Amino acid sequence: MSNAIEVKNLTYYYSEGTPNQVAAIKNVNLAIEKGTMVGIIGHTGSGKSTLISHFNGLLKPAEGNVFVDGEDIWQSKETLRGSRFKVGLCFQYPEYQLFEETVFADISFGPKNMKLSPEEVRERVLEAAEFTGLRKEMLDKSPFDLSGGEKRRAAIAGVMAMKPQTLVFDEPAAGLDPSGRKELIKLIQNYREKTGCTVVIVSHSMEDIARVAERVIVVNDGEIAADGTVDEVYSHSDELRKMGLNVPEITQIFSKLHDMGYDVPGNVYSVEKGAEIILNLIGRGCR
Amino acid sequence: MSEKLIEVNNVTYVYEPDEEGAPGYTALSNVSTHIDKGEFVAVLGHNGSGKSTLAKLLNAIYEPTEGTVSVKGIVADTEEKGDEVRRIVGMVFQNPDNQIVATIVEDDVAFGPENLGVEPSEIRRRVDEALKSVNMYEMREREPHRLSGGQKQRVAIAGVLAMQTECIVLDEPTAMLDPMGRSEVMKTVCRLNEELGITVVLITHFMEEAVLADRVIVMDNGRIIDEGTPAEIFSKADFLRSHGLDVPQSTELCRLVGIDGCVLSVGEAVEKIASLIGGAAG
Numbered sequence: 001m002s003n004a005i006e007v008k009n010l011t012y013y014y015s016e017g018t019p020n021q022v023a024a025i026k027n028v029n030l031a032i033e034k035g036t037m038v039g040i041i042g043h044t045g046s047g048k049s050t051l052i053s054h055f056n057g058l059l060k061p062a063e064g065n066v067f068v069d070g071e072d073i074w075q076s077k078e079t080l081r082g083s084r085f086k087v088g089l090c091f092q093y094p095e096y097q098l099f100e101e102t103v104f105a106d107i108s109f110g111p112k113n114m115k116l117s118p119e120e121v122r123e124r125v126l127e128a129a130e131f132t133g134l135r136k137e138m139l140d141k142s143p144f145d146l147s148g149g150e151k152r153r154a155a156i157a158g159v160m161a162m163k164p165q166t167l168v169f170d171e172p173a174a175g176l177d178p179s180g181r182k183e184l185i186k187l188i189q190n191y192r193e194k195t196g197c198t199v200v201i202v203s204h205s206m207e208d209i210a211r212v213a214e215r216v217i218v219v220n221d222g223e224i225a226a227d228g229t230v231d232e233v234y235s236h237s238d239e240l241r242k243m244g245l246n247v248p249e250i251t252q253i254f255s256k257l258h259d260m261g262y263d264v265p266g267n268v269y270s271v272e273k274g275a276e277i278i279l280n281l282i283g284r285g286c287r
Numbered sequence: 288m289s290e291k292l293i294e295v296n297n298v299t300y301v302y303e304p305d306e307e308g309a310p311g312y313t314a315l316s317n318v319s320t321h322i323d324k325g326e327f328v329a330v331l332g333h334n335g336s337g338k339s340t341l342a343k344l345l346n347a348i349y350e351p352t353e354g355t356v357s358v359k360g361i362v363a364d365t366e367e368k369g370d371e372v373r374r375i376v377g378m379v380f381q382n383p384d385n386q387i388v389a390t391i392v393e394d395d396v397a398f399g400p401e402n403l404g405v406e407p408s409e410i411r412r413r414v415d416e417a418l419k420s421v422n423m424y425e426m427r428e429r430e431p432h433r434l435s436g437g438q439k440q441r442v443a444i445a446g447v448l449a450m451q452t453e454c455i456v457l458d459e460p461t462a463m464l465d466p467m468g469r470s471e472v473m474k475t476v477c478r479l480n481e482e483l484g485i486t487v488v489l490i491t492h493f494m495e496e497a498v499l500a501d502r503v504i505v506m507d508n509g510r511i512i513d514e515g516t517p518a519e520i521f522s523k524a525d526f527l528r529s530h531g532l533d534v535p536q537s538t539e540l541c542r543l544v545g546i547d548g549c550v551l552s553v554g555e556a557v558e559k560i561a562s563l564i565g566g567a568a569g
Contacts, residue, residue: 042465043465043466043467044435044436044468045435092463145310147334149334149335174463175381175459175462175463175492176334176492177332177334177492177531177532178531178532179532179533180333204464204466204469206466207536241467244435244466244467245466246466246467246470249535249536250540253540253553253556253557253560257561257564271539271540272543274540275540278544278560278563278564279543281564282544282563
């Protein structure tokens with residue numbers, strides 16, 4: 001399978017060339033296969049956001065290379081520009097980046113930059129709006145008249161309208177209430193199922209990552225500390241805690257029961273699954 | 288009877304339409320509640336339910352359109368009384384980077400008391416004490432921008448403590464933090480409440496944080512729709528979900544497997560489930 005994004009021997013320094021120079025990313029190697037859904041976790045300041053800012057050339061590596069769709073993005077102006085359209089980055093609290101007079105104009109900013117025809121731009125805006133659940137009449141409003149959750153979706157629609165091959169979200173659900181959080185994660189899942197695009201989600205929510213990611217990458221101190229399935233990574237709860245992370249409550253419950261010698265698996269990540277296991281167990285015990 | 292620190296009486300708050308044509312709206316409609324001295328109250332509600340507006344009324348950042356908010360009997364209807372209220376009720380916001388003003392941790396904590404014209408020796412004493420109570424004393428000479436999110440929020444809390452406020456209102460203080468930062472901040476908040484008797488109002492989207500409170504207020508559509516102990520509130524899973532909220536995973540698991548009562552913590556869930564499975568096996 002080919003890679004959507006590959007970084008080779010990537011090193012990046014903050015305040016490069018000054019006495020305060022610190023390595024934010026240290027010789028990282030990483031390949032993200034096309035069509036996968038990858039979660040990136042790590043404490044604040046671990047280097048996650050710095051890492052993903054390299055995926056479409058927002059930051060230039062001090063050492064090493066970044067490949068998007070097999071091409072070294074820093075080899076020419078064209079490849080760099082191309083990477084901006086192939087990899088869509090949606091930052092934390094993207095609603096603060098809305099700036100146009102109408103929601104429509106805001107969502108069309110990206111596709112317009114791609115030099116698409118006005119009809120094509122319109123089509124993409126409508127499609128992205130529909131996908132993110134923004135009603136048609138909202139498109140003529142000022143983005144500042146939308147509610148917080150609607151603004152967030154408008155900002156995400158702006159990135160989706162560029163139809164990037166890879167979508168990278170930095171904390172997409174931060175600050176949302178529980179149902180808003182669930183809806184947003186569902187929206188990203190649906191989008192991926194429909195388009196088959198590659199998705200990278202950076203999050204502090206161990207619950208959300210457990211729910212959606214096929215592969216989890218743990219970034220710690222500018223390096224990749226772990227990389228594997230949810231099972232492989234979440235089974236090291238002590239190491240995760242040392243890195244400022246944790247595992248979901250449901251996982252803590254099952255891992256404790258398992259350690260106490262009860263006949264339950266230690267690796268449970270959803271409440272539904274957990275309840276099913278317990279109900280089966282007491283059903284069997286009664287027979 | 289417990290002493291009321293803050294009383295909210297029939298408060299309505301209307302955001303006026305702005306010059307650019309954004310329509311005005313009513314964020315709070317006829318809300319009445321009170322916060323007792325020494326109490327830890329959590330406020331839940333989906334985005335746009337009126338939680339943050341309520342918070343800003345509690346320390347006189349906003350003035351009610353109708354009704355009154357009184358803090359120890361003071362109604363902030365003048366600038367001076369507003370200042371008086373803010374000396375009693377301090378506020379910590381969501382974004383740690385927006386509320387730090389100085390380049391050294393201890394200077395930041397001293398900023399509030401300096402503005403109040405407190406004696407330098409007294410400031411020194413208060414800053415040290417405040418930093419010790421949030422476990423940041425060792426880092427008093429550090430630069431705030433080099434701290435983690437959880438550490439920055441604890442410095443912000445120390446800044447409020449150094450003003451000798453009796454009550455802290457925290458508006459989603461952990462929304463931007465990693466799991467460790469969240470747990471550091473929540474441990475600090477609980478300790479201040481239990482050991483120093485500081486009254487706490489915590490606005491949050493994290494149900495497992497609300498569980499730690501004495502009382503939970505649930506808001507929707509600018510009104511208080513329910514109020515009770517965490518066990519009372521979190522036993523109503525369907526009700527909470529219909530208002531955009533949820534229950535902690537421990538609570539939900541125990542409910543789904545038919546355990547009676549409202550389980551609120553991992554430890555309690557482990558205990559109850561162990562005896563359920565153990566009982567079934569035996």
